[in-house]
Amino acid sequence: MGLSIAAAALAFVGSIVGLSVDGIYDNLTSAFLYQALAQDIINAVVVAPTIVLCAILALRRSYRAGLLCLGAVAFTVYSYVIYTFSIPFGPIFLLWVGVLGLSLFALIGGLASINRQSSTGRFTHSRAAVVAAWTLLVVAGLFGLLWLSEDLPALLNGVRPQSVVDLALPTNPVHILDYAFFLPAAVLTSVGLLRRRAFAYPIAAAFLVFLLLTCMPILITPFVQLTLHEPASWGVMIPIGIVAAILVGVLSWFLATLHFERP
Template identity: 45%
Template sequence: MKPHLDLKAQDRVEVSFGRLPLIWTWLSASAGVLAFTGSVLGLLHPAAFYGRETDLLFNAAIAQDVVNGLLVAPLLVILAWLARRGSISSWLTLAGFLGFTAYNYSIYAFSIQFGPMFLMWVAVLGLSIFALAGTLASVVPEATSLIGRTATRLTGWVLIVTSVLFTLLWLSEIVPDLLAGVPSTSASTWNVPTNPVHVLDLAFFLPAVITSGVLLIREHVWGHATAVGSLAFLGLTTLPILATPIVSYLRASPPGWLIMMPIGALSVALWAVFFRQLRSTRRQQHTRSMGSDQR
């Protein structure tokens, strides 16, 4: 009878989900609190922090602070808390929010002129990078239970196609500028040497999202560990783009409304696929929890 009891104990371990380790919970929550604080200060005193930037970068920074302060930073703390309590869907989503935070605070730290918020931006950047690495490393063993049980192919192709489209969009500006021997068009509007969005997207984030999509289609554990977060990351990147024309309009700058329709449609599609994938993950967690209770 003892081998039988050991097998049932092993099964109970397999059907239960773990919790986000405490260190990554605290690092994630700390990044969220600091990001919220910085965004609120940026919105209250924009001239003090962004007054030396061009109008376009000023408006983009304000739009980013709106998205960070009202949505991303508070949810970063909530997701970390829920992941600590054992929610696998929150754990997977947290990785996307951390990636988005690292992405944006790289732009803050490297592209906004040196000023009173510099150390806070660097702190958020460091916290989010370390928290992202730890969150991904610790969630992979949990993601093995999702293989073959959650929606994959549609999500994988959405990740791949969206990333390829953004790659082609950035190259459509970069290549002509290089061939003409002129400075980067978009970087010039921000008065920075190179466009940090192009650098981060082409060097890190878009290849990572494409890899996530490919691995998900192939039912690899890293695909399941990163797909929900990758969708969240892509969806979050559309929000500041949508907020920037509104900020520009309120500041009596040319708003550029034309961008709203294609980016708005993309945002709706990404969030629809995100919630579809998340619902499938939650259903699997519920199923396994019911199985564990029955045992």
């Protein structure tokens, strides 16, 4: 939890610098700039405060807060892999590396500290677990199909995917992370939850938090574009908004089924 708080503090500072200091994102394309600014806003306003608050509550033995913190830390690892490997070298590069390292080791420590023997007994509503599993599986599958719908035609036609062109990157880091890590882990967790495997219950809750946070930068990107006097991509609001609303409902229900708060 100490590593989580340190990562959140550094991420908050880095996001404030990214939003307020000219030149940090000068080498980004317009499409990438909107995403980076939206990400910084969510990091500073939502993710960093959530990690700090939930880490403090978890240190006071709140199991729910620990799961929320785990999901937010996983989102931070995911985000800062993109920051460190995709954004050109600049004045806060080492800060980004620090956030990535701290959050990665915090995530490893959080996963290692899960008491699998007591996990199943904490979640008392089998229907909520089934709904959570299918929600995770379906949302992950939809993202996977969306990425494949762009990447497969590009491969068959021998061209670069449009998102890669828009970002001016060698490849799309989001697609790589999802194909290699997120999608397999989501499927494994969903199947484990459906089979009532102890490890899957807390990880599924953290995954739902991760997915919800993933929706947030997408939802505010049109407002960033509007602020910069650029055409806003309002078309993403309805589908991503629906997904986010479903995730809020399922996550709230799943966590509400916890039998007790203190071990």
